Amino acid sequence: MGNDLNTLNLREIPTLLRGEPEPSNQAIQHCTPRRVWLYLAVIFAGAGIFGAGVGCWRGPLQALYTSVKLPLVLLLTTLGNAVLNGMLAPLLGLNISFRQSLTAILMSFTIAAVILGSFSPLLFFLLWNAPALGEKGDLSEGAHNLILVVQSLIIGFAGVASNLRLGQLLCRLSGSPIVARKILFGWLAVNLLLGAQLSWNFRPFVGAPGLPIEFLRKNAFEGNFFEIIFNAARHLLFH
Amino acid sequence: MSDSDYLPPPIPPQIQNQPPTLPALPLEETLEDREPVSGVLPAVEAILRQPRRILRQLRQEGHGSLIACLILIAVACSLVYGLVVGSFSRGDQLYQFWTAPVKIALGLVLSALICLPSLYIFSCLSGSPARLVEVFGVLAGVLALTTVLLIGFAPVAWVFSESTKSLPAISALHLFFWLVATYFGLRFLHTGFAHLGAKSNGGVKVWVVIFLLVALQMTTALRPIVGTAPTFLPAEKKFFVNHWFECLHD
Numbered sequence: 001m002g003n004d005l006n007t008l009n010l011r012e013i014p015t016l017l018r019g020e021p022e023p024s025n026q027a028i029q030h031c032t033p034r035r036v037w038l039y040l041a042v043i044f045a046g047a048g049i050f051g052a053g054v055g056c057w058r059g060p061l062q063a064l065y066t067s068v069k070l071p072l073v074l075l076l077t078t079l080g081n082a083v084l085n086g087m088l089a090p091l092l093g094l095n096i097s098f099r100q101s102l103t104a105i106l107m108s109f110t111i112a113a114v115i116l117g118s119f120s121p122l123l124f125f126l127l128w129n130a131p132a133l134g135e136k137g138d139l140s141e142g143a144h145n146l147i148l149v150v151q152s153l154i155i156g157f158a159g160v161a162s163n164l165r166l167g168q169l170l171c172r173l174s175g176s177p178i179v180a181r182k183i184l185f186g187w188l189a190v191n192l193l194l195g196a197q198l199s200w201n202f203r204p205f206v207g208a209p210g211l212p213i214e215f216l217r218k219n220a221f222e223g224n225f226f227e228i229i230f231n232a233a234r235h236l237l238f239h
Numbered sequence: 240m241s242d243s244d245y246l247p248p249p250i251p252p253q254i255q256n257q258p259p260t261l262p263a264l265p266l267e268e269t270l271e272d273r274e275p276v277s278g279v280l281p282a283v284e285a286i287l288r289q290p291r292r293i294l295r296q297l298r299q300e301g302h303g304s305l306i307a308c309l310i311l312i313a314v315a316c317s318l319v320y321g322l323v324v325g326s327f328s329r330g331d332q333l334y335q336f337w338t339a340p341v342k343i344a345l346g347l348v349l350s351a352l353i354c355l356p357s358l359y360i361f362s363c364l365s366g367s368p369a370r371l372v373e374v375f376g377v378l379a380g381v382l383a384l385t386t387v388l389l390i391g392f393a394p395v396a397w398v399f400s401e402s403t404k405s406l407p408a409i410s411a412l413h414l415f416f417w418l419v420a421t422y423f424g425l426r427f428l429h430t431g432f433a434h435l436g437a438k439s440n441g442g443v444k445v446w447v448v449i450f451l452l453v454a455l456q457m458t459t460a461l462r463p464i465v466g467t468a469p470t471f472l473p474a475e476k477k478f479f480v481n482h483w484f485e486c487l488h489d
Contacts, residue, residue, distance in 0.1 A: 014370075017363035118356035125353050125453060129460050131476045146478070161364055 013042060016111055019165045021172055024107070028096070028173065031103040039110040040075070046110075046117030047071040051205070053123035054151055057130065057144075058207030065215050069202045074109050077195040078102070081187075088186045093179035094170065104169060105187065112162035119154045126150055148206070163188065200225035275299075282308040286384050290427055294434045297376035306372070309379035310348075316386030317344035323393045324465055327400040327409050333467035342464050346457040347386070351378055354450045361442035362435060369435035377431035385417075385424035392416040407486055410465045414458075421451070455479045 012035070015023040027035060048067040055066030085105060086098035096104075130143040163184065170180035199205075201220050207213055272292050276285045282305065285292045296305050321340025328334045359374045369377075399412055425447050432443050458464055459479040461472065477485075 014363045014368075017360060018366050018368065115360055118360040121353040121356060122449065122453065125456070125460075129456055129476050129478060143478070 009038070012038065013110070013114055016107055016165070017114060019168050024165075024169050025172065027107060028100050028103055028169070031099060036103070036106065039106045042110050043074055043106075043113040044071045046113030046115075047074055049120040050113075050116035050123065050154070053120050053127065054205050055207060056124070057127050057147060058204075058209070059213055062204070062207040062213045065213070066205050066207075069205065069215075071113070073195065073198045073202055074113065076198055077191055078105050078109055080194050080198075081105075081190045084190050085187050088190070089183050092182045092186055093176070094174040094183055096173060104166060105191075107169070108162040108166035111165055112158040115158035115161055116154065119158075123151065123154065151206075196225045200228070276305055276308075279308050279312060282383070283312055283387055286312075286380060286427070287387065290380070290384075290430060291434075293380050294377070294431050297373055297380070297431075298434075302372070302376055306376045306379050309376070309383040313347065313379065313382035313386045314344050316383075316390045317347050320386065320389040320393050320396075321464075323397045323400065324413055326397060327406075327465055328467045331467045333469060335467075338467075338471065339464055342461040346454070346461050346464075347382060350450065350454040350457050351382055353453055354378075354446065357449060358446050361446045362432065362437060365432070365440065365442045366438035367432065367435045373435060377428060377435065380431065381424040381428045384427050385420045388420035388423055389416060392420065406466055410486070413465065421454075425450075 012023065012027070016027075047070045051070030052063040052067040054063075054070070056063035082098070082102045082105075086101040089096050089101045126147060130147060166187075167180055167184045170183050171177050174180050174183070200223075201216070203217055203220070204211070204214075211217075272289065272295055274292060276282050276292055276296050282293070286309070293305065293309075296302060318340040321343040322336065324343060325334070325336060325339030355375060355378060358378060359371050362369050362374050396413060396416060400409060403409055428447070429440060429443060432440060437443070456479050459477055459482045462468075462482065463473075
């Protein structure tokens with residue numbers, strides 16, 4: 001790997017997916033700017049293509065917007081939590097530097113983005129077979145639900161697979177499955193907290209049929225994700 | 240602690256709960272397995288009788304010609320089987336002999352291409368060091384084996400095509416033949432993955448479900464494959480389950 005330090009090597013991506021111990025450890029130990037650029041490029045490409053698939057049912061412009069917004073949410077979540085995650089790792093028993101923790105999380109998002117990208121042809125095929133938005137009442141609604149479920153399954157799978165690899169990496173670095181699990185849950189918790197809110201701010205991704213296509217909603221920064229969930233739950237239970 | 244202070248453990252600890260390693264068959268078991276496959280007919284023979292030869296050659300230099308052969312076999316056999324499928328509507332005014340063969344070949348190739356990226360990802364996640372081209376080669380082998388078996392079913396399918404007027408019945412029969420042929424094709428895939436060094440086969444099982452769903456949906460996206468229509472592609476979009484229920488209802 002040493003000779004690859006200064007090259008943008010796409011062959012690193014399959015080794016990440018396989019979770020090969022030596023290349024992953026090397027990537028953590030010697031994280032060069034080029035490697036970071038590679039991860040960023042892969043995140044933008046993979047999550048961008050998937051985002052285009054998510055948005056294209058509503059319209060080409062929505063596809064473009066979502067292809068930009070989805071990678072942005074991943075990257076902003078990584079950057080926004082970088083300091084916190086870097087502090088959590090030593091506190092929970094793994095003495096790695098801020099840069100190493102950031103690289104580890106970036107690697108896991110890269111894995112997720114590759115998986116999302118690889119499932120994009122399936123998503124596009126599904127959309128090609130779905131009735132156009134609003135074409136037929138029940139059929140369109142059924143297709144909408146199906147697409148949402150499939151998208152969620154793909155995102156869920158990508159998340160599980162990438163975190164599994166991240167967990168394995170942390171386990172190797174710490175030498176303790178318990179420490180690795182603690183750090184993984186800590187990182188997941190804070191990433192979920194920020195990621196959910198950023199997703200709320202950056203809505204819409206799919207694009208509601210009755211609303212105009214826009215990059216951000218006019219009330220993008222009004223309210224927060226958890227408040228909406230809380231209000232919805234309260235409405236469901238007490239009305 | 241600075242970057243330079245941190246030293247990883249000299250021997251990485253073993254990760255608990257690693258999936259069990261699949262028993263990979265040795266590639267160079269017999270001399271016959273080492274014999275290179277060249278040409279279409281030897282490739283057909285090898286994929287039926289000595290799949291190990293195909294799998295071995297896919298990992299050698301010059302696998303491009305073998306992959307091309309496998310794809311050629313798959314396309315040619317699909318076209319031939321498609322003629323039999325289309326023969327059901329021979330008496331119809333809208334019958335065009337080329338539509339069913341083209342749709343079957345096109346559907347098969349498109350389904351494979353749509354599912355190829357996810358197959359490669361699953362192969363990586365299962366720990367296989369296989370390159371994309373090797374995974375593509377195995378997939379081409381799956382298609383070739385499936386379609387060669389369909390050719391075996393073609394005479395039976397033709398007899399039924401000539402004997403029935405029921406569209407759902409003949410469609411169900413073709414679907415059954417395709418499922419049987421695909422079962423053997425996917426068995427080749429499992430063997431191929433074991434040869435490619437996959438440590439678990441959970442991912443392949445998930446992929447098989449995805450591939451079957453895509454292929455079934457493709458039959459609806461390109462409908463009608465059995466029967467006739469004024470246009471090559473349907474105007475209305477449907478999911479295959481809806482389409483099947485409607486066909487049965489009609």
